[in-house]
Amino acid sequence: MMLEDLYRLLRAGHVQAQGIVNTMTQPVVVLDQTMCVTTANHAFLEKFRVVSDDIVGATFFQLGNGQWDIPELRQLVSQVIPRAAAVIGFEVKHDFPTIGKRTFLIDARRLAHPDDNSMSILVSFDDVTEQQRHDAEKDFIISEMRHRMKNLFAIVRALASDTEAEGRTGVQYRDSFLARLEVTLRAQEIAATVISTDFETLLRQTIGEPTENRVSFQGPAIEIKASKVLSITMIFHELATNSAKHGALASRTGRVNINWSLERVPQGRTYLKCEWRETDGPTITPPIHRGYGRELIEGMSAHLGGTVQLNFGAEGFTAMFSLPI
Amino acid sequence: MSTRSNAEADSNTVLIVEDEYFIAMEVKRALTEGGFAVLGPVSTVDDALRIINDQRPFAAVLDVTLENEMVTPVANLLTSMKVPFVLTSALHESELERHPTLRDVPTLGKPTDLGRLISALRSL
Numbered sequence: 001m002m003l004e005d006l007y008r009l010l011r012a013g014h015v016q017a018q019g020i021v022n023t024m025t026q027p028v029v030v031l032d033q034t035m036c037v038t039t040a041n042h043a044f045l046e047k048f049r050v051v052s053d054d055i056v057g058a059t060f061f062q063l064g065n066g067q068w069d070i071p072e073l074r075q076l077v078s079q080v081i082p083r084a085a086a087v088i089g090f091e092v093k094h095d096f097p098t099i100g101k102r103t104f105l106i107d108a109r110r111l112a113h114p115d116d117n118s119m120s121i122l123v124s125f126d127d128v129t130e131q132q133r134h135d136a137e138k139d140f141i142i143s144e145m146r147h148r149m150k151n152l153f154a155i156v157r158a159l160a161s162d163t164e165a166e167g168r169t170g171v172q173y174r175d176s177f178l179a180r181l182e183v184t185l186r187a188q189e190i191a192a193t194v195i196s197t198d199f200e201t202l203l204r205q206t207i208g209e210p211t212e213n214r215v216s217f218q219g220p221a222i223e224i225k226a227s228k229v230l231s232i233t234m235i236f237h238e239l240a241t242n243s244a245k246h247g248a249l250a251s252r253t254g255r256v257n258i259n260w261s262l263e264r265v266p267q268g269r270t271y272l273k274c275e276w277r278e279t280d281g282p283t284i285t286p287p288i289h290r291g292y293g294r295e296l297i298e299g300m301s302a303h304l305g306g307t308v309q310l311n312f313g314a315e316g317f318t319a320m321f322s323l324p325i
Numbered sequence: 326m327s328t329r330s331n332a333e334a335d336s337n338t339v340l341i342v343e344d345e346y347f348i349a350m351e352v353k354r355a356l357t358e359g360g361f362a363v364l365g366p367v368s369t370v371d372d373a374l375r376i377i378n379d380q381r382p383f384a385a386v387l388d389v390t391l392e393n394e395m396v397t398p399v400a401n402l403l404t405s406m407k408v409p410f411v412l413t414s415a416l417h418e419s420e421l422e423r424h425p426t427l428r429d430v431p432t433l434g435k436p437t438d439l440g441r442l443i444s445a446l447r448s449l
Contacts, residue, residue: 143417143420146415147390147415147416150415150434150435150436151345151348151415151435153436154345154348154415154435154436154437155345155347155348157351157436158345158347158348158350158351159347161351161354162347162350162351162354184347225393226392227344227392227393230346231346234346299346299350300346303346303349303365303366303367303368304368305367305368305369305371305372
């Protein structure tokens with residue numbers, strides 16, 4: 001074989017090897033036994049935003065402001081050649097000057113060689129920053145879900161024990177329990193999907209068509225925080241349900257006027273003052289029992305840190321709310 | 326609906342801080358049946374602090390994660406006033422360990438065993 005042929009053969013082999021290394025998406029550098037960089041692949045140059053000329057010949061531990069100069073890593077890598085050891089998955093967290101905070105897993109092995117006497121070290125870098133962020137997010141979501149599931153189960157149990165059972169048939173109990181569960185879950189759904197919502201939009205959504213046409217809404221635009229959506233939805237759903245059963249919305253002529261405004265008090269809190277006033281409905285009489293509905297409206301208002309006054313006047317039922325928002 | 330007076334804490338007023346209305350009412354019912362007088366239930370740190378400043382309770386039942394805040398300021402104030410409290414929370418114990426004032430506090434999970442809650446309060 002001519003010397004020229006041999007050269008061509010070797011060169012083709014070298015070009016192919018270089019091509020393979022450069023095709024790898026994982027950053028790789030090759031070090032000689034003095035820890036100086038002899039080769040760096042494209043992925044490495046791109047990942048650390050360096051140029052080949054600046055790093056080839058430099059000591060690995062001096063690269064990029066000495067970011068890899070970690071005593072433990074230095075110790076491990078220095079044993080790769082004499083002891084034929086390997087460094088696998090050594091984690092380095094560092095705030096890199098050009099690419100910011102990153103976490104890498106580093107592998108360092110003696111370069112494979114048929115005679116097993118290679119004096120070069122292949123160091124590869126696995127950027128696990130995103131992976132770790134994903135894992136942390138996933139863990140957070142799972143624990144959040146578990147928390148919500150437990151909470152939801154506690155709510156269902158509380159509803160079941162809150163629903164009156166005495167003197168009622170199983171069917172009556174079941175129906176009223178399921179009706180309450182339905183409203184609660186729907187309100188939970190709204191509260192879980194919004195960050196905040198406009199008060200009037202929430203009222204219209206809660207009262208629903210076709211009743212909505214017989215209700216007038218008057219007041220300024222007010223943002224209701226998601227944390228209050230559930231209670232406010234349930235309070236007004238209860239008012240609308242009661243009205244449709246016994247109040248103004250039970251008759252054809254009856255109407256409901258909802259008026260609201262904001263009031264600031266000295267301690268810095270802002271209160272939503274809201275009046276629910278029923279007119280032109282049937283003559284009403286105050287209920288004898290403090291029923292579930294009334295307890296819910298008063299209880300929820302107090303739980304929100306507010307107050308409510310219910311009036312069963314002959315000309316129509318009214319409810320006056322004062323709720324902190 | 327809350328029992329309020331300016332009197333000193335008698336040995337059976339318990340403050341309830343719980344943001345879920347139905348759970349709050351269930352706890353309230355259990356406490357009332359167990360012979361305690363209930364303050365609240367309240368759903369926010371602000372309301373809880375206001376009640377405590379108004380009337381020192383004998384003890385408190387605290388949920389840990391309220392809608393968008395942690396109950397820790399309330400726990401801090403109660404600790405400084407030497408008012409004992411128990412936690413009802415769906416959070417894992419390791420999560421609670423991270424907060425100095427919530428460490429070493431009787432913790433009942435969620436859903437809460439109401440019988441255990443009553444005995445925990447009685448043994449305070």
